[in-house]
Amino acid sequence: MKIKQISIFLENKKGRLYEALKALAENGINIRALSIADTSEFGILRLIVSDPEKAKEILEKNEFTVKITNVIAIAIKDKPGGLAEALKFLYDADINVEYIYAFVEKAGEKAVVVLRTENLDKTISIFEGKGIKLLNWDDVLAL
């Protein structure tokens, strides 16, 4: 149950983030989740959007460098230790996390965590085995 995420290379230049978001807004693309990895010279904007293929097309038309990557989204209880518990399983299985970001769903009961690990398939089977809820695309769209 992999989720499609779009990643955008952002040169550290005035207005690049705004331009990317504006292009998406003008084309009716809704953003479900967002994170930015930044270094002193560039950033990578990662988005979960309603229509990743269309978003990629729009951004490329606007001269952005875009890539679609697979990630996993899990739902965890919004309480202390919720995320740590899930990560413990990966730690035990010796799987590295490449990056992670989280947000709280509208109802406020659960937190949604988006993550990419060095081995997505293995991560999925571990989470499934441990009863952690993996979100499918419909779940994501309903957020």
Add this chain to the structure above:
Amino acid sequence: MIWNKEAECMPEDKLKQLQLKRLKNTVLKAYERVPYYRKKFDEAGFKPKDLKTLEDIRKIPFTSKADLREVYPFGMFASPLSEIVEIHMSSGTTGKPVVAGYTRSDIGVWAEVMARCLTMAGATRDDIVQNCYGYGLFTGGFGVHYGAQKIGALVVPASAGNTRRQIEIMRDFGSTILTCTPSYALYMAEVAQEMGIDPTSLKLKAGCFGAEMWTEQMRKEIEKRFEIDALNIYGLTEIIGPGVAHECIEKGGLHIFEDHFLVEIVDPDTGEPLPDGKRGELVLTTLTREGMPMLRFKTKDISSIIKEKCPCGRTFAKIERIRGRTDDMLKVRGVMIFPYQIEKAILEVQGVEPHYQIVITRPQYLDELEVMVEMSRESFSDEVKHIENLRKKIEKRIEETVGIRVKVTLVEPKSLPRSEGKAKRVIDKRNLTE
């Protein structure tokens, strides 16, 4: 294919005789007809009759771009203006422009040497030459034009600019030979792709690329993108324009048309002649030019002479591709660097585009060299560490090549300025006058 076998395959002794005869004639005319040369010769204590062997050329003072500027516009002409039929001019980006005057016979020589160049690229009367060098005061457009016409090829005088139309012409007319700057060729490949035209589907078979410095890696890139032979052409306004030297299909250096131009390599600082194979400043003398004879012109181009039997059959010596300019040699932290070295290093690393810009700054007391390189779309990774690794790989490769640490910044594809003529690769922000 060889355009003029009799000249281009001339035995060495015969060539030397011809060169000496023509040199004596040129020197005498320069002395008699150009006051500037007469004054310089007199100051150096040189008389035309002192010239007995080809080696005696070393007694003649050098001519520099500054000399030509001093006599702007027509002071170097050895023919009255009534004999001059055409004028060309250098761009004058570094100061007053240099004016070159051609007699009818000079235009004939130009057409001849350019016909030899285009023939090296495989042009025949059945070919279509798309000439994207600028027509106008710049020599590029007209030089190629005259050569192509001499061969009887069909010339498309496309000139520079309007890239999309260039590509449509290329596709619709079925152009077989392309002439332009190498950076423009790469740019055209990009635009073709954007237009949904596969550059390899075009009928092009070869290109004569010059008017700016480029590297072997760039050659490979152009050859791959268009599936053509990319050959190097060399020339300069002061001597005749394009057509001083051109690469044969062996791609192992540029044959210099020694029956019309005499080549020397000297130490740029001392002016002492350097042996064959050794790199130094290229010095050229015209042997047949009437309108503006040029004696020992210091080109500021860095090259070396290659004397070897060429499999193509031509006996003319070759010069290696231009390795730099004595004046775009960058001195960074006291180390001599040429932009081509940086370009070479960049292109050795996978995952970047052959577009870059070098920025030199001096934030405190130390020079900083920053190289901005365009990442290719394909190599963009969603992970910071992959991009960082790519960046560090380029930094390391450049450091190994030029010997100093540089900072590499990866920028978005197509974000660096493109030029339709000579690419602006170096921006020096140091204020060294204060």
